[in-house]
Amino acid sequence: MTKIFHEIRDPIHVFIHLDWYEKKVLDSRPFQRLRNITQLALTYLLYPGATHKRFEHSLGVMELASRVFEVITKPTNVTDEVKGLLPDLGNADALPYWKHVLRMAALCHDIGHLPFSHAAEEELLPKGWTHERLSRSLIESDEMRAIWKSMVPRLDPEDIVKLAVGARKAKDLQFSKWEAILSEIIVGDAFGVDRIDYLLRDSHHTGVAYGKFDHYRLIDELRNLPSFEGSSEPALGINGGGIYSAEALALARYFMFSQVYYHPIRLIYDRHLMDFLSAWLSQGTLLPVGTFPIDIEGHLKTTDDEINAAMRIAASDAKAPGHHAAHCIMRHCHYKVLYERDPQDAKLNSEPGAAIARAAEIEFGKDPVRYSKPKVKDVATDFPVRGRDGRILAAISASETLSKLQPTAMEYVFIDPQLKDKAKTWLGKNRDKILAAAGEQEDQDHEA
Amino acid sequence: MKHSQRAALLTLLNREMLNRGSWCGETHIQKAAFFLQDLLGVDSGFEFILYRHGPFSFDLRDELSSMQAEDLLELAMRREGYGPTYVPTPFSETFLERFPRTTARYLEQIRFVAAELGDKAVAELERLATAFFILDREGIVDLKRRALRLVELKPHISLPEARFACEQVDSLIERARPFMLEEEE
Numbered sequence: 001m002t003k004i005f006h007e008i009r010d011p012i013h014v015f016i017h018l019d020w021y022e023k024k025v026l027d028s029r030p031f032q033r034l035r036n037i038t039q040l041a042l043t044y045l046l047y048p049g050a051t052h053k054r055f056e057h058s059l060g061v062m063e064l065a066s067r068v069f070e071v072i073t074k075p076t077n078v079t080d081e082v083k084g085l086l087p088d089l090g091n092a093d094a095l096p097y098w099k100h101v102l103r104m105a106a107l108c109h110d111i112g113h114l115p116f117s118h119a120a121e122e123e124l125l126p127k128g129w130t131h132e133r134l135s136r137s138l139i140e141s142d143e144m145r146a147i148w149k150s151m152v153p154r155l156d157p158e159d160i161v162k163l164a165v166g167a168r169k170a171k172d173l174q175f176s177k178w179e180a181i182l183s184e185i186i187v188g189d190a191f192g193v194d195r196i197d198y199l200l201r202d203s204h205h206t207g208v209a210y211g212k213f214d215h216y217r218l219i220d221e222l223r224n225l226p227s228f229e230g231s232s233e234p235a236l237g238i239n240g241g242g243i244y245s246a247e248a249l250a251l252a253r254y255f256m257f258s259q260v261y262y263h264p265i266r267l268i269y270d271r272h273l274m275d276f277l278s279a280w281l282s283q284g285t286l287l288p289v290g291t292f293p294i295d296i297e298g299h300l301k302t303t304d305d306e307i308n309a310a311m312r313i314a315a316s317d318a319k320a321p322g323h324h325a326a327h328c329i330m331r332h333c334h335y336k337v338l339y340e341r342d343p344q345d346a347k348l349n350s351e352p353g354a355a356i357a358r359a360a361e362i363e364f365g366k367d368p369v370r371y372s373k374p375k376v377k378d379v380a381t382d383f384p385v386r387g388r389d390g391r392i393l394a395a396i397s398a399s400e401t402l403s404k405l406q407p408t409a410m411e412y413v414f415i416d417p418q419l420k421d422k423a424k425t426w427l428g429k430n431r432d433k434i435l436a437a438a439g440e441q442e443d444q445d446h447e448a
Numbered sequence: 449m450k451h452s453q454r455a456a457l458l459t460l461l462n463r464e465m466l467n468r469g470s471w472c473g474e475t476h477i478q479k480a481a482f483f484l485q486d487l488l489g490v491d492s493g494f495e496f497i498l499y500r501h502g503p504f505s506f507d508l509r510d511e512l513s514s515m516q517a518e519d520l521l522e523l524a525m526r527r528e529g530y531g532p533t534y535v536p537t538p539f540s541e542t543f544l545e546r547f548p549r550t551t552a553r554y555l556e557q558i559r560f561v562a563a564e565l566g567d568k569a570v571a572e573l574e575r576l577a578t579a580f581f582i583l584d585r586e587g588i589v590d591l592k593r594r595a596l597r598l599v600e601l602k603p604h605i606s607l608p609e610a611r612f613a614c615e616q617v618d619s620l621i622e623r624a625r626p627f628m629l630e631e632e633e
Contacts, residue, residue, distance in 0.1 A: 168506040171497045174601075180499070228531045231570070232604040233501055346518060347539065350452035378513040381523075382474065382532075396532050397525045409517035442452045443547045 036303035105163035210255030279322030353411025355438030368416035468566025
């Protein structure tokens with residue numbers, strides 16, 4: 001007899017339940033491919049436990065999205081004011097449809113990821129392409145459409161796309177207030193379950209305990225609220241009683257970024273990986289243009305496995321394209337930190353690391369120097385809080401802790417280990433001069 | 449425009465908006481930057497879509513975060529029950545002094561936007577910016593059709609409010625003409 005419901009054991013959420021249609025998505029080629037895409041790229045070279053995959057993360061996101069949906073649509077958690085802002089909450093017949101859409105969107109939100117997740121995305125996809133756009137192509141592919149079409153009620157792929165990638169990445173689509181809220185459940189800056197799952201899961205696998213927080217309490221206190229007192233715009237907010245767990249989430253994110261995601265050694269391995277991929281792809285192995293494939297079949301064929309095998313061969317063949325980068329990765333002889341952004345230097349020049357990297361390239365050549373400026377992460381304190389007296393407060397007004405959190409700018413310049421001592425001496429002598437000269441050029445229209 | 453020049457532009461916009469009495473929450477800055485770019489032609493490189501309270505740019509949101517990280521802006525609470533305000537840091541004036549060309553080039557446009565929008569609250573900014581978005585992006589010139597489209601996109605706005613917003617935008621465009629920049633290379 002065909003099983004209607006399935007359950008999967010998970011180290012974070014214990015059991016994840018799937019229905020028959022979700023199992024079909026699980027068994028599809030795009031989803032099974034995620035078994036071979038590491039969540040944290042080469043982070044396992046620093047944190048050996050970090051070998052987990054996008055596969056289990058996507059299941060976790062579905063589980064959490066479902067829990068949030070149940071909480072924020074529960075009639076006792078919806079005030080009349082919010083019903084006025086979001087009439088969909090009163091449409092009991094439509095809610096099961098949207099729950100299906102939300103769960104499918106959560107399952108599929110990462111299916112467009114390239115090998116090694118984010119490490120090579122910006123540089124190695126054709127202009128205008130992102131992993132979200134690839135996810136969208138896959139959700140709208142014939143293979144996946146057949147599943148959406150077979151469902152009762154039938155799911156509209158555009159609805160799944162909206163919730164899976166959000167307004168930031170689906171700029172051509174118009175979002176109703178309800179769709180915007182549902183997409184926030186998955187990809188939202190403040191309480192998106194993508195973020196909640198990856199913090200918990202990455203923390204578990206890296207062994208870095210900072211990423212843990214009381215997500216049970218957090219989810220239980222989430223509510224649809226007006227963005228601010230009297231606003232016509234609803235947002236995913238929290239009851240005052242949940243503010244401590246929201247603080248813990250923000251702190252977990254802060255620590256995980258500083259300790260794991262933006263750890264300088266992880267950043268330099270990303271650079272080495274990108275160097276290898278640029279060289280490897282330029283051979284025309286996948287596409288002659290030197291980018292990752294964006295057609296569905298090409299995408300489905302490319303996972304970490306193919307890259308790892310190629311890297312292993314290139315590392316031991318001095319003539320192979322990308323040999324040096326592959327060697328740095330496989331033999332753990334990564335470039336070393338020459339310079340780390342100092343806030344005082346940033347008073348002289350907005351991007352002191354970039355200025356030093358340019359000067360180092362002139363001094364030592366391009367090959368031994370690498371520069372990394374990870375994207376500044378918003379601290380995501382822009383959400384409403386319902387105080388005990390029923391008033392809507394801004395999060396930084398409701399929490400002293402959140403009001404103190406600031407985003408952090410980071411920059412690193414790396415140097416070939418063989419040149420480290422020489423480069424340190426050079427930098428010691430020239431640092432102030434480099435920064436002052438670069439600062440004077442900032443207001444010019446073009447890069448000097 | 450380079451990242452640092454864009455930061456100088458927004459630092460100046462923040463200062464001028466505050467001088468004109470703006471609350472200067474994120475929404476106020478978003479709408480002011482939208483008019484600065486799409487109406488006056490200051491090519492700051494932000495992509496605006498219809499989202500929170502009308503035209504909204506995720507790139508601009510990222511830029512504001514970067515500026516906080518770079519000690520150019522900070523969030524402050526001015527009154528309980530209201531959203532936070534972006535205020536300049538002690539370093540921001542020193543930073544602006546490094547950008548005499550950028551600030552001189554766009555000062556008139558920034559002052560125009562600040563003078564026109566500085567006293568407006570979120571609800572009014574939403575109506576005006578969305579009305580201009582419809583004209584600019586969807587090319588709907590007829591006032592009645594534009595007002596109907598505004599109500600369709602923002603059902604909490606009444607038809608008389610929508611019509612008034614469209615009229616205000618038409619008049620704003622006329623006042624803006626002397627400050628409009630030619631398309632930059």
